[in-house]
Amino acid sequence: MMKSSILRHASVCRVAALGARRVQVAPRASATVRAFSKPTFSATASLRQLSPAIRFYSSEAAAPAPTEETQELVTKFADLRSLGVHQRLVSAITQGMKYENMTPVQSMTINSGLSGKDIVAQAKTGTGKTLAFLVPVIQRILEQQPELAYSNGRKTASCDDIRAIILSPTRELAEQIGMEAKKLVCETGVVVQTAVGGTQKNMMLQRTRREGCHILVATPGRLNDLLSDPSSGIDAPKLAALCLDEADRMLDVGFDDELQQILRFLPNRRDVPRQTLLFSATIPKDVVGLARKYIDPQNFEFVQTVRGDEVPTHEKVPQFIVPCKGFENIYPTLLELIQREVARTRSNPDVLPFKAVVFLPTTASVQMSGALFNKLSRSDREMPHVISIHSKLTQRERTHAADDFRRAKSAILFSSDVTARGMDFPNVSHVIQIHSPPDREQYIHRLGRTGRADKEGQGWLLVADVELSNARRSLPGLPIQRNTDLACASVDATAPDTGAAIPSQFEQIKSVAKDMRHDLLQNAYLAYLGGAMKGLSRQPLIDAINDQAIHGWGLPEPPAIPLKTARNLGNVRGIRVETREERSRDQDGFRGGSPGGGRRDSRGGRDGFERRDRRPRDSFEKIGESAWEDRRPRDNNRRRATF
DNA sequence: AAAAAAC
Known part of the structure; x- marks a missing residue:
């Protein structure tokens, strides 16, 4: 047992030492695992079973010298130009938002996201995930339609030509992401709209019909509402990117039905190629199977910037x-x-x-x-x-x-x-x-x-x-x-x-x-x-x-x-x-009737009673699942509490 | 009677 662990570890290190090389082990799968730090024991089994092209990146101080590919990783926003990111997008970041250096998480995920592959990214809170998915999404839109790089490209925008949808589990988060996205596109012709519940739908619709929409940031209920209503005019026949922020929450049963509904209104991925980006600080085991409905299990990248055995909170927060x-x-x-x-x-x-x-x-x-x-x-x-x-x-x-x-x-x-x-x-x-x-x-x-x-x-x-x-x-x-x-x-x-x-x-x-x-x-x-x-x-x-x-x-x-x-x-x-x-x-008096009125939606009902039920495990596809399971920080859950 | 998410 011990011996085999050591052997397995050794083999991983060798792969890591090879570093940059793409190791094409099995022709069938080409999923890529990017570990942002030293691979752990648990990574080994997953790599064996996934047989992907393997690339390791190392960012830790104690880690060995950077591999070719690490050096290739762009770490300054200005250098995104060398990856073909449009000048006007870069300038919005460096001039407008005054960001110079990427966080390591941004560096990893933006570099990966620009490849166009599906991305599942796990990174600690407060490390700039929003920018990490917005930059690849906007760049993808600009590549598909270069004239959108210029402000007069806005004139061609329409509300039935949405290219990217970003989903958030709460309204405030959607608003926050929408604000960030607007800052990023301010020098271009890309149009961002936000659609969340509790706001006046008609106001949003009027604005969207008038201004058009390329990127829609939304909460699931309102998006579903808009897409299911043909008279809304909102549509996404050429959707190029779908992003779930707080992905584990979005894939949880509470959102499942709504998300399935939404998918029915989106073009089939076979007809219209679409990049899917799943981001969260936490990717627990049980969302892993669910993610397969959204990502391409044969061709995705798991960008993990939290080590398998590492605590996913910041050391500097006591x-x-x-x-x-x-x-x-x-x-x-x-x-x-x-x-x-x-x-x-x-x-x-x-x-x-x-x-x-x-x-x-x-x-x-x-x-x-x-x-x-x-x-x-x-x-x-x-x-x-x-x-x-x-x-x-x-x-x-x-x-x-x-x-x-x-x-x-x-x-x-x-x-x-x-x-x-x-x-x-x-x-x-x-x-x-x-x-x-x-x-x-x-x-x-x-x-x-x-x-x-x-x-x-x-x-x-x-x-x-x-x-x-x-x-x-x-x-x-x-x-x-x-x-x-x-x-x-x-x-x-x-x-x-x-x-x-x-x-x-x-x-x-x-x-x-x-x-x-x-x-x-x-x-x-x-x-x-x-x-x-x-x-x-x-x-x-x-x-x-x-x-x-x-x-x-x-x-x-x-x-x-x-x-x-x-x-x-x-x-x-x-x-x-x-x-x-x-x-x-x-x-x-007041009981039951809160001043602002509670949510009384038809989806609610006894919803909370069923929440803890997970979907049956046999609904999971087997392909690639082992990769997910083995890369999650399972050791933490075995370790005892510290208090 | 239990976060959140459409009207």
């Missing part, structure tokens, strides 16, 4: 977990952390000002805690501005919140997972996750809102003791350290008043919660009973949220829940069923 005694300790601990970090960073020119994203598990908890900390901040000059964002806001409010936070020097954004992926808020100093994240991938993406573009940052994870074993199970192989410095985390706030010192933050939270709209507390309480607290069984969860309601929020008794909900919970202790008066009051 990460801490704070185990809190109960749920009631979490908000006081959050407040203590904010106060401490605000004080530490204030008037220290060597560190970023305090600018934090606080991630919460449900929209209701974002609404509640956002309102709570907003009140605190209004009565405390030291506390930064508090902003909230989640999908139950109107799109106007969402956009405003995102812009507000983007521009802020110091602020706290209370957020659901709408902003977890891809959002580029500059200079975020802290990412604070409240409760165990839904999974390891989401932890990584949330953390990726800080430490972007080589800036510093730190990650905090506040969980209750009852969640700790679940967190350990779901977050293996990440450099998370246990932190016990915060006094609020460990005190017992449920004990009868013994005169023992309870930190002031508990009273601060309570005094604000006392004046809050009761429905905010009630909805946050109720939402905990859904599936967000994965891994916590029913009775311990109810005990925990009751302690939070009484000892954290200072309520005299747990919020009442509807009879139907209580019935579904079965035989549990400690819940309070609402009386008839309470029910009628609630119906007149």
Whole structure:
């Protein structure tokens, strides 16, 4: 066993040493694996089975001298000219956006993407993936239609001649990508449009009919809506590129149906050659088979810039977990952390000002805690501005919140997972996750809102003791350290008043919660009973949220829940069923009807209940799958948690 | 009763 590992490793190193040469092993397959760093054991098997043309690139300081091909890799944007990238595209980057050097990720992926092959790229968060897929896509359009390099090429643009579609899992991310794309094409005749839900469709259509569209950046629902409506005029018969940003999320079951629908409106790849680009910081095992519907399994490149056994987060972002005694300790601990970090960073020119994203598990908890900390901040000059964002806001409010936070020097954004992926808020100093994240991938993406573009940052994870074993199970192989410095985390706030010192933050939270709209507390309480607290069984969860309601929020008794909900919970202790008066009051009140109106789409329904089901494995094609499986960072998932 | 994503 040991021996064979060594042998296999040796063979990989030999391949690596050959470096640049294309090793045509099997005539059948020509998929290329580009490992951006030293190949690992696990790469070996995949290379054997895939039998591709193999090219290794090495970027690490400790790596051997660059191979011919590494030297060939263009690393300055200006040098993209030598690869035939159009001057006007290059100039938009170097003159307009003032970028000179590519990040290693951009270098790898742009160089690969320009080949026209399908690309699957995995790279750490905050390393400039957007530019990495936009540049090849725009260049491809300019090659197909050279007159589009000039502004008067715009005149020929029409809304039924879309050449590239970029899909994003959230509206804000689509808007952000659209902005970036517009900057890149500003010297050319290429036209970019954005299509996302929650905005006025007719306005978008009028503009698109008037200006035309070559690159459409969209969320799946709105794109499907546009394509399925023949009267929209939107069409893509000559589509040359399809890009899925946050590819693993896009390939997840929640988007699957919609994506299949969309594919039906796009030309067949056999008739119209199309480059597909899948980008994400996380490429877990189970999306691998799904990707095969989109990429050409015989001819794609896997550009992996995270080593197989490497942690896919930034080493320069320290990460801490704070185990809190109960749920009631979490908000006081959050407040203590904010106060401490605000004080530490204030008037220290060597560190970023305090600018934090606080991630919460449900929209209701974002609404509640956002309102709570907003009140605190209004009565405390030291506390930064508090902003909230989640999908139950109107799109106007969402956009405003995102812009507000983007521009802020110091602020706290209370957020659901709408902003977890891809959002580029500059200079975020802290990412604070409240409760165990839904999974390891989401932890990584949330953390990726800080430490972007080589800036510093730190990650905090506040969980209750009852969640700790679940967190350990779901977050293996990440450099998370246990932190016990915060006094609020460990005190017992449920004990009868013994005169023992309870930190002031508990009273601060309570005094604000006392004046809050009761429905905010009630909805946050109720939402905990859904599936967000994965891994916590029913009775311990109810005990925990009751302690939070009484000892954290200072309520005299747990919020009442509807009879139907209580019935579904079965035989549990400690819940309070609402009386008839309470029910009628609630119906007149706010519960269920958020001010901006929630999403009430027909796709929704019980959607969340099925979400965790994966497609059957036998729907996977076998060809090439081993390559994917072996290249994912499987070792991390075997390694234990560090806290 | 649980992120998100169309009207």
